[in-house]
Structure formats: structure tokens, C-alpha cells
Amino acid sequence: MLPIINGESIKELDQEFILSKGILSIDLMEEAASAFVEWFYGIFKDRTIKIYIFCGPGNNGGDGLAIARLLSKMGYPINVLYLMNGKGCSKDFQANFKKLPKNFIATNFENWNRQIDHGSIVIDAIFGVGLSRVLEGAISDLIGELNNAIATRIAIDLPSGLPSDSVTTGQVFHAEHTVTFQFPKLSLLFPEHIQFTGKLHVVDIGIEDQFLQKFSSNTFYIRKEDIFSRHRYFHRFSHKGDFGRVLFIGGAPGKIGALFLSSYAALRSGSGLVSCAPEFEENSSVQIPYNEIMLFQVKSNTDLGNMDAIGIGPGWGTAIDPDYFLSIMVRFNKPMVIDADAINLLAANPFLLKKVPKNSILTPHLKEFERLVGKVSNHAERIEKATSFAIEYNVVVILKGAHTLIALPDGRKLFNSTGNQYMATAGSGDVLTGMITSFLGQGYSPENAAICGVFHHGLAGELASQSKRRGMIASDIIEKIPNTFIELGIE
Ligand SMILES: NC(=O)C1=CN([C@@H]2O[C@H](COP(=O)(O)OP(=O)(O)OC[C@H]3O[C@@H](n4cnc5c(N)ncnc54)[C@H](OP(=O)(O)O)[C@@H]3O)[C@@H](O)[C@H]2O)[C@@H](O)CC1
Numbered sequence: 059m060l061p062i063i064n065g066e067s068i069k070e071l072d073q074e075f076i077l078s079k080g081i082l083s084i085d086l087m088e089e090a091a092s093a094f095v096e097w098f099y100g101i102f103k104d105r106t107i108k109i110y111i112f113c114g115p116g117n118n119g120g121d122g123l124a125i126a127r128l129l130s131k132m133g134y135p136i137n138v139l140y141l142m143n144g145k146g147c148s149k150d151f152q153a154n155f156k157k158l159p160k161n162f163i164a165t166n167f168e169n170w171n172r173q174i175d176h177g178s179i180v181i182d183a184i185f186g187v188g189l190s191r192v193l194e195g196a197i198s199d200l201i202g203e204l205n206n207a208i209a210t211r212i213a214i215d216l217p218s219g220l221p222s223d224s225v226t227t228g229q230v231f232h233a234e235h236t237v238t239f240q241f242p243k244l245s246l247l248f249p250e251h252i253q254f255t256g257k258l259h260v261v262d263i264g265i266e267d268q269f270l271q272k273f274s275s276n277t278f279y280i281r282k283e284d285i286f287s288r289h290r291y292f293h294r295f296s297h298k299g300d301f302g303r304v305l306f307i308g309g310a311p312g313k314i315g316a317l318f319l320s321s322y323a324a325l326r327s328g329s330g331l332v333s334c335a336p337e338f339e340e341n342s343s344v345q346i347p348y349n350e351i352m353l354f355q356v357k358s359n360t361d362l363g364n365m366d367a368i369g370i371g372p373g374w375g376t377a378i379d380p381d382y383f384l385s386i387m388v389r390f391n392k393p394m395v396i397d398a399d400a401i402n403l404l405a406a407n408p409f410l411l412k413k414v415p416k417n418s419i420l421t422p423h424l425k426e427f428e429r430l431v432g433k434v435s436n437h438a439e440r441i442e443k444a445t446s447f448a449i450e451y452n453v454v455v456i457l458k459g460a461h462t463l464i465a466l467p468d469g470r471k472l473f474n475s476t477g478n479q480y481m482a483t484a485g486s487g488d489v490l491t492g493m494i495t496s497f498l499g500q501g502y503s504p505e506n507a508a509i510c511g512v513f514h515h516g517l518a519g520e521l522a523s524q525s526k527r528r529g530m531i532a533s534d535i536i537e538k539i540p541n542t543f544i545e546l547g548i549e
Pocket residue numbers: 068069072086087090114115116117118119120121146148184185186187188189190191192193194197214215216239240263
């Protein structure tokens with residue numbers, strides 16, 4: 059998995075990397091500039107479009123100058139505007155300034171006519187991970203002006219004004235695209251920063267994962283290439299028992315659809331045998347819309363021992379007796395997936411928390427999470443609370459949303475890279491519960507079930523939204539689960 063390094067350690071990382079490779083820091087800057095240009099050319103093919111590049115005094119500004127040189131060589135009309143030059147600027151900024159072609163237009167922004175042509179591109183190379191304080195005065199005003207320009211805004215590494223690891227309190231550049239180097243900076247994954255970060259693109263500048271690992275052992279970004287080895291594989295003689303027997307408990311009257319969505323998602327994720335136990339007095343009146351799903355009745359003495367995994371909570375309602383939930387946890391006594399109303403039940407009856415089987419997986423959305431841990435003021439605090447909760451109760455916490463966080467009981471934090479806004483539709487969380495429970499039932503470790511479930515769920519959402527967009531519903535996500543296996547080459 060791709061390590062996410064905090065802003066403070068990035069300078070040290072650059073230094074060590076340069077030394078180990080026997081290269082100069084300006085070579086790494088050139089690598090970063092080329093990676094940006096390659097990304098840029100993939101999207102903006104029209105070489106007559108006017109480009110303004112705003113450069114700060116540090117290495118982010120240095121990147122901007124190198125990019126200006128490369129894009130100008132390709133024929134794009136470039137205007138560079140710099141905050142300052144010479145003393146006070148980083149050495150690689152100065153070196154790249156000298157490398158600008160002779161006839162190049164580079165203007166100190168104090169002498170600038172403050173005009174940005176409509177429809178042009180504004181590239182923000184003012185500050186990156188070296189931001190040391192909130193923006194003030196002329197710089198803050200400049201960013202305000204750029205935010206009002208009728209132009210496409212692109213940030214290099216970080217939108218200027220955004221701290222790399224925490225929540226912002228001041229003026230920030232509003233990017234439509236952020237092109238960040240090697241790994242996403244933590245703050246780019248916070249929901250409250252979406253108006254600053256826009257679309258996130260991570261570009262490779264040649265620093266290997268193993269090298270990055272030395273600087274972070276507990277925060278990671280999950281990518282496509284991390285998934286293959288986390289799956290289990292079956293053989294020619296495998297039978298349905300090998301693919302697991304799973305049970306879903308929930309579905310009170312009026313909310314039974316949630317339970318069916320989880321159950322159907324489990325079938326599509328590869329489960330051999332799927333049963334569901336709706337919360338009805340008399341189950342015989344329940345019509346199941348899928349022939350492959352079996353109906354099951356959980357009574358106070360029903361043996362749950364032959365189930366490989368249980369997913370509990372979707373549509374369960376609020377009228378559940380906590381002792382009944384307790385008896386299920388005690389009888390099953392293996393990791394289970396706890397979602398929705400089952401999480402609400404834990405929140406309302408904290409004595410149950412200590413009884414949750416070790417390594418169980420809790421999948422709260424942000425509201426359910428707050429019921430569990432109390433109010434939080436921002437995403438940074440939420441991440442910390444999810445991590446301490448996972449450690450304290452020895453469970454996996456999956457905090458759902460864009461860049462879903464998987465907090466593991468050993469303190470590691472994993473952020474997901476798949477999914478999109480079209481997944482914000484009723485029942486898509488129930489689908490996730492079905493998928494994770496399915497993998498758990500197929501014999502995956504809780505960690506691998508969580509990672510594969512979250513990644514495939516997001517990917518299925520992306521695939522389904524290609525043709526459905528805003529009209530996408532949770533069942534469309536389920537229909538695309540099989541395609542995620544094909545996409546990732548999973549047998
Ligand atoms: N491996 C990588 O990731 C690579 C990283 N690279 C690039 O380097 C970037 C980091 O460069 P960097 O360390 O020079 O910091 P940067 O963001 O340019 O800012 C520092 C300057 O800004 C100033 N300053 C700060 N805050 C301020 C404020 N509020 N208001 C006013 N001034 C303020 C600060 O002044 P000071 O705080 O010292 O007073 C200093 O002069 C990184 O984001 C990436 O783009 C690539 O080139 C290669 C590979």
C-alpha cells in the first residue's frame with residue numbers, strides 16, 4: 059500500500075531519497091515537473107489555451123517554473139507571475155528561474171496588470187507542503203482574486219493555503235484539479251476541503267513504496283495493485299461450502315429491503331450459501347425477491363455456530379432488545395460485520411461494546427460514528443477517534459464516505475481510492491455490508507475482508523455510474539460487483 063507521509067517529514071524524505079539515488083534535488087523537481095506535464099497534456103490538448111502560472115518562493119514555486127519551461131517548449135502560451143525572486147527564494151527556485159528561456163514573460167506579481175483572460179488556465183505553484191502559517195495580506199488577496207477568475211484552476215501538490223495534515227482555518231486556493239506528487243497529502247482526503255482540492259490526481263515521481271515506508275508505518279492509501287494478493291483463490295474442486303455460509307440479520311417491517319440488498323450483494327461477491335433473518339414475528343409471510351437467498355429464523359436458542367460470517371444491522375430498526383443482540387454476539391463468538399441499527403444499538407447501550415467479538419468490523423457512516431464516540435468538530439479529529447476506538451475495542455472501524463477510512467486494531471489507518479458521489483444513494487451502505495460479510499465468510503482475515511470489500515464496492519460504484527450517473531441506485535452497484543473481479547483479474 060502507498061504510505062501517506064506527513065508534511066513535516068517530506069523534506070527529510072526528499073533529502074534521503076536524493077542521497078540514496080546519488081541525484082540532485084533539482085533532478086527530483088524536474089521529475090515532478092515532467093509528471094505534472096504528462097498529466098496536463100493528457101487532459102488539455104489545446105496548445106493555444108493561455109496559461110498563468112503563479113509561483114511562490116519555495117520549491118512549489120520551483121516546480122511551477124520548471125513546468126512553465128516544459129509547457130512553453132510544447133508550444134503553450136505561458137505567463138509566469140512570481141511573488142519574489144533572488145534572495146529569500148529556495149535554491150532550486152533560483153536555478154529554475156535561470157533556466158527560463160530568454161524571451162520568456164515572467165512578471166513580479168506587484169507589477170502585474172491583474173488581468174486573467176476568460177477561459178484560460180491558472181496554475182497555483184505558490185505554496186505546497188512548506189506552508190508554515192495562515193495566508194495574510196497581499197498573498198491572501200491574490201488567492202481571493204484567483205478564486206474569482208473565470209478560468210480552470212489547477213493546484214500543484216496542494217492548493218496554496220491548505221496545510222498538509224490538518225484542517226484549514228484561512229484563505230485557500232480553490233482548485234478544480236489538484237495534482238499531488240507521489241502520495242496524497244492527508245488533508246486532501248478531508249471532506250471539508252472538497253471546494254479547495256477538486257479532483258485529486260496522484261502522479262508518480264519515482265520514489266518507491268519501500269522507500270516511503272521508512273517515513274510512515276501507519277497511514278496508507280489503498281490502490282488497485284494492493285488488492286490481488288489479499289484475495290483467496292479457489293480451485294477446480296471447490297464446492298459451495300468452501301465459499302462460505304453467511305447470514306444477515308436485520309430487516310424490520312418497512313426496512314426489509316436493506317437486508318435483501320446486503321444478502322444479494324454477498325451472493326454477487328462470491329458467497330456459496332446466503333441466508334437472511336428478517337426481524338418479523340412470523341417469517342413465513344416474508345417474500346424474498348431472489349431465489350438464491352434462504353430464509354432463516356433466529357430464536358433465542360438457535361445455533362449460529364455453523365455460519366462462517368454474520369452481517370448484522372441493515373434495516374434492523376430501533377426496537378431491538380440489547381440482550382437479544384448480546385446473545386447473538388455470545389453465541390456466534392467470531393468476527394462479525396456490524397452496521398447501521400446494530401451500531402446505533404451499541405451506541406445506546408455501551409455495555410455491549412465490550413462483548414463485541416474481537417476483530418469484528420463496524421461500518422458506521424459519519425452520523426452513526428458520532429453516536430458511537432460523541433460529536434467531532436472536523437475530519438482530523440474523526441480519524442483520530444476512529445483509530446483510538448479500533449485500538450480500544452480491538453475491532454476494525456470502517457468510517458464510510460469519500461475516501462473511506464479503515465482503522466485497524468493495530469493502529470494502522472487505510473484510506474480508500476475508489477468510489478464517487480453517485481454512490482451517495484439509499485442502500486449503498488447495505489451493499490458494502492453484504493460484500494465485507496461475504497469475504498469474511500469466504501475465509502478472508504477481517505483486515506483483508508475490509509480492504510477487498512471497501513475497494514471492490516467503490517469500484518463497482520464507479521463502473522455502475524458510467525452509464526447511470528445520478529440515476530444510479532444501490533442495486534446497480536450490486537450488478538457491477540462481478541465486473542470488479544474481471545477488472546482486477548481476480549479468478
Ligand atoms: N517529494 C516531494 O514531495 C517533492 C516536492 N517538491 C515540491 O516542493 C514543495 C515543498 O517546497 P518547500 O518545502 O520549499 O515549501 P513551499 O511549499 O514551496 O513553501 C515554502 C516557502 O513559502 C513560504 N511560506 C510558507 N507559508 C507562508 C505563508 N503563509 N505566507 C508567506 N510565505 C509562506 C516559506 O517561507 P518561511 O515559512 O520560511 O517564512 C518558504 O519560503 C512541495 O509541495 C512540492 O511542490 C518537488 O519539487 C520535488 C519532490
